Structures are given as C-alpha cells and as structure tokens.
Amino acid sequence: MNKEKQYVTIAAMVTILVGLIIAIFLLTSQKNSGSSNDTAKQQTSQVKKDPKLDQMTLPQLNTTIADDESEVRLVTTAGDITLKLFNRYAPLAVENFISHAKAGYYNNTTFHRVLADFMIQGGDPQGTGKGGESIWHNKDKNIDSGQGFKNEISSSLYNIRGALSMANAGPNTNGSQFFINQNKQDQSQKLNKNQYPKKIVAAYKNGGNPSLDGSYTVFGQVISGMAVVDNIASAKVKSEGEGSTPIDPIKIKNIVILKEAK
Template identity: 35%
Template sequence: MGLFTSAPKAGDKDIPEGNHIKIETEKGEILIELYPDSAPNHVANFKSLAGKGFYDGLSFHRVIAGFMAQGGDPDGNGTGGPGYAIDAEFNDRKHVRGTLAMARSANPNSAGSQFYICFGPQPHLDGQYTIFGQVIEGMQAVDDIRQGDVMTRVSVLP
C-alpha cells in the first residue's frame, strides 16, 4: 500500500502553487515547465507528491539509452506507486526531447507516481501516455542519468 489513499485533483487546496518543478540529481539540476492546461490532474498529482517529499531520494529505476529515463517508484523496481491511480489525460502534445510524461501499466488509467523524461522524440508514444511537462533547463543532466541514479530532491517552484 502506498502513502496516500486518493489522487489529488486540480483545484485541491493543498496543492503547491507554481508550474515549474526542479529535480535535483547526482548529475545536476533539471528544470521542468508543467502543462496544467493539457493535464490538470496529472500536474496536480505530481505537484502534490513533490510537495510532500514523495520523490526525494527515489531513483531512476529504468533508463534506456536513446529512449527515456523513468523514476518515481518507491519500490525502485517499476511496481510501486502512491497507493492510488489517476485517469489518463491524453492530449495533443508530442513526445519530443525533454518531454515529461506519466508511466503506467497496460491500463491507461493506472498512472500514479512513476514518470519518464524522453531523451529524444518518441512519436510511437503520442496519444498513448499523458504528457504533462517539458524540460526547459538541464537537459544535459537528463542525458547523463543512468539506472540507479537518485533524485535527491524534487520541488515545486513558484
């Protein structure tokens, strides 16, 4: 069982303000712009988890060269999450270099806390996964991520 029992939603009072995320890693800092207009509940979920320190100390448990780096699993093996799932918010955004999207199982409505950042364009994923942000600074740090690297802190910026 995860830490939480229900998914945060856009408009919830305890969601941190701001639409930028800073991910501090062993390889450097990554600044991400979030897309609340495209995926409001995914943005609210990510901000809520980040604001509660959920991601701090977690690793990138799945890294595939040329494809993506995936993190956000408290179990560190691709099976864990926050204890709830959120419904998909598929949108017209494209999987390009630096895209931030939510990982999920075969069930489209199974996203929780795991996310991935694309190393390059991944058009085969367009419309299949919820895109909710884009790296705007620190792409070199993303490129340098290796499996097992740790997110020391993930914070919401105003």
C-alpha cells in the same frame, strides 16, 4: 427462296450487331463503375489533415512559464533538471506530481529504468518499477478506483525530446511513476503528417518518441538540464529492457517547486 435467305441473313447480321453493341456498352459501364469505386476507395483511405491542428497552442515549444503553468526543479545526484508543467492540459497529472513533490514522496528515489536513445524513468518509491501510487489512491475512488487515474491526452502536447510523461501499465493506470523522453534521433520521417501540427513535426527532428503519443500523458517539458538527462540515459545498466537499472544508483534528492500556476 433467295429473298427469304437474304432476309434471314440480314436479320442474323442485325442480331449479331445489336449483341455486339450491348456487350460493348456493358463492358464500358463496368469499367467506369470500377474506376469510380477505385477513386472512392482512394479518397476514403486518405484522411485529410484537420486545419485546426496547425492552430493549436503548443506550450512545449517555448521556455516561457505562462500564468497557467507551473515550474519545478528536479535536484538529482547527476545534476539539476528544470521543467515547466502544463496544468491546463493535464490537471490531474500535474496536481499528482506537485502534491507528491511537496510531501517528499519522490525524495531519494532512483531513476530505476534508463534506456539510452529512449527515456529515463523514475517516481517509484520501491525502485523496482512496480511501486508507487497516486495521491487519490484509497482516498477518492472517483479519480482513482485502485488501478490509477485516467490518461489526459491533448493535441497540444507530444512526446518530443524533453517531454515529461506519466508512466503506466496500460490505459488509465497512472500512479506516481514518470519518464522524460531522451531520444536524440530524428523522428520526423516516421510521422503521418496529417496527424501532427507542422511545428511538432519540426520538433521531432530533434528527437523524441512519437510511438508513445496517444498512450501516455504528457504533462511537462524540460526547459533546462537536458545534458543531465542525457548523462543519466547513458549510465551503465545491469541489463536491458525493464531491468535497465543503473549499476550506480542515480537519485532524485528532492523536487523544488519554483512556481505554481495561478
């Protein structure tokens, strides 16, 4: 009987030991599996920067007028603003703007919406913010079906300070209205560095509106006359928001085409 009890005791101890070994193995496996899953999640959540971004051509960062760029001068009641236009990256927006300019569509129109430390907006013949049409409206439904023409978003162009962009009422509703980014505040710390070229991050230190990137077509850049833009932006307005119209109207007298892209 004593031997039988000893065998039973030994068997029970062995069973307990095996159970403990199995339990430890399972816990260790689950822990390692959890660590692997956490690592995978971290890797998935971190989007690596595309190395091509820092190799992009960034025409906004120089004042030279390339062969494939146009140059215009906005003659306003507050002074002159000279811009270069990027035919290569935003051909529809540039063609629309230049054609309207040649036809005198913008003559004597006002900057109907100005917001200090944000932008100045014009290009509406009604002066209300609700008017204006593209050159293709009721003429070419393949480009403008009646709501406006499509957005042209490029990884070479951004809403940095001085950028000329199309105003819209939603995706692909571009008509005739445009705005110039005026904000002077450093925006570089607000950027996801993996989504911007290094030189554009540096440019945003001088101001601009990165929150507009990807939603509004950038098609030009001020190369002379930012002081005029700043003066217009600081004008006293009737109210805030959409109704931020200058009390004393500031007008575009006309737009002079200085050079057209080849």
